[in-house]
Amino acid sequence: MAFNADVDLSEPVGLFPLPNVVLLPRAILPLHIFEDRYRAMIADALTSSRQIAMALLRPGWEKDYHGRPEIEPIVCVGRILQHERLDDGRYNLLLQGVARAGVIEIDDSLAYRRAMLEPVEETEVMEIDLADHRRQLKKLFEDGRVQMTDLAKHLMKLFDSPVSTADLVDVLSFTLIPEAKVKQAILAEGDVKRRVERAVALLQRSHPEIPADAQGRKIGLN
16 A cells, blocks of 8 residues: 555645656655745644645746646645744745645635645555565665665665555655656556556666755655
């Protein structure tokens, strides 16, 4: 079963659209919130479900960034794990992805957009059917194709943990795949086995490196 930390989609969820950032379930993303509309969104989230939804902006967003540029229809609901409110009203956050969701309806009545969401329907797959893919992923680390930073060593621990292969693929894709559009395709894929196969093939064809800006990231193990 895919990672899901009791996500609540009974009420509209604030949308945080960005042009080059795709969050995936279980992964943890540090964020700095400085725009007034998104400060309001975070303040509202902290007094309710602590959830916001990360959305990828579609091409052409530059023409209407301060308005309502189009977003991809599949988003990742994240839960605020930690937050720091600065003296000027900005926020520093750690946001953990908890679930894939599709946008049903968008509410534009506030300074920021909110959306009614529904879970992405995911196929059932047995862990034993993904065992070979898990071994192939582990081999990327063992044969030196992934630079062995402290974060890579931390990621290696996931292979021998109870974390499902589907969740492991989400974490590795978030960390090792740089292209936002590729991560968005992985986010949007509801067929779990196809998602795992695609991610494994992508990582095998490349020479993944831990991004320089990822050294301070945490990986969700709970």
